[in-house]
Amino acid sequence: MNFINHNIKLLAFAALGSGMFLACAQTKSVTASKPSAEISKSGKVVPTNLKWSERMMLSEMHRFPESWMLDFSKSPKWTYPSAIVLDAAEQLYTKTGKKEYYNYISEFGEKLIKEDGTILTYEIEKYNIDLLNSGNVLLYLYEKEKKEKYLKALQTLRSQIDGQPRTKEGSFWHKKIYPYQVWLDGLYMGMPFYTHYTKDFVKGPEAAKAYDDIIFQFDSVQKNLLDKKTGLLYHAWDESKEQAWANKETGLSPNFWGRAMGWYGMAMVDVLDYLPKDHPGRARLISYIKSYTDAIIKVQDKNSGLWYQVLDKPLANGNYEEATASAMFVYTIIKSVNNGYLPKSYRAYAKKGYDGIIKNLITVDENGVVNLNKCCAVAGLGGKPYRDGSYEYYVNEEIRSNDAKGTGPFILASLEFEK
Structure with a gap:
């Protein structure tokens, strides 16, 4: 597909380190020329003999020398995208023992959390569920370093959950400024943190109550956002049906956005990491993963293995194979297969998607730095x-x-x- 013909807006240059990074639909990225600590014997910034996980992680660390810079932040800011890369860094550190991965995570906590436990730029009164996601980084750092400031910050984030406004039936609003609205994104932003925090810090009846609340959030989404015909889920639901984007009868937004579905899949598989094995809602969550995966497989491109920005309209003018949703779907499916939530036969769909990303969306600079192209910014x-x-x-x-x-x-x- 020729993306230039579709008038896709390109981002302008974003300054990065001592170099410039061109963010666009198809142009190869030019990364900072600053030498990395990871210069290999071959003279490349990122050695090409490593596995893709490390190659992309080292590329991110090269592009964003300090972890607060991830996702193009111009100054230290408490936001959600960095936590996803740092979650990957945690797993890489566990796998390889390479201290640079741990340091990259640790620097995030040092920079964003003041000594008194105050979180830089965070405002609880906004009740923005997106801002719980980086709490996962603090749960990891507190477990490793036991710093009091991390515990205080975690308690602040957990108190947001207690005050987060809810729909009449009990689903979390996405943000205070979006009244009565439930977005698929919010399940990923809030529920893995809520579950992980409960596992680490809450016991007895209070823990049981929290786990029930977490499962209820998924039950409510399945009830209110699911399209029974396709098995796909709409981006959002407005309980009040007042928003201009909301269907006046159902309250649903009009389209199936790839990344919204991606967030939802990752939310389910990540919550299962911390939900007790004997919780009655566990089997239900796994059944949701199965119906979810069956639905996204139907809209996976048969040739490329990728998924589109708007999932069910592949041939519509301007639609394109989008990287973030494709990566999220691949992660959700392969993790579900590895953990026994899906039959082994589903691995083929994940592999087709993964190979499609590498073939169609990955470019490698001369210095070995790996780029992932065609990401919807927001x-x-x-x-x-x-x-x-x-x-x-x-x-x-x-x-x-x-x-x-x-x-x-x-x-x-x-x-x-x-693995």
């Missing part, structure tokens, strides 16, 4: 300027390379294949 609903959830809206959002929402899941998927 998409949401409502706000100012107003995002209407139309097909045209999704396919015209910015496209860039090396978005953490794609590189993180790609590393995680790679690690699952390397």
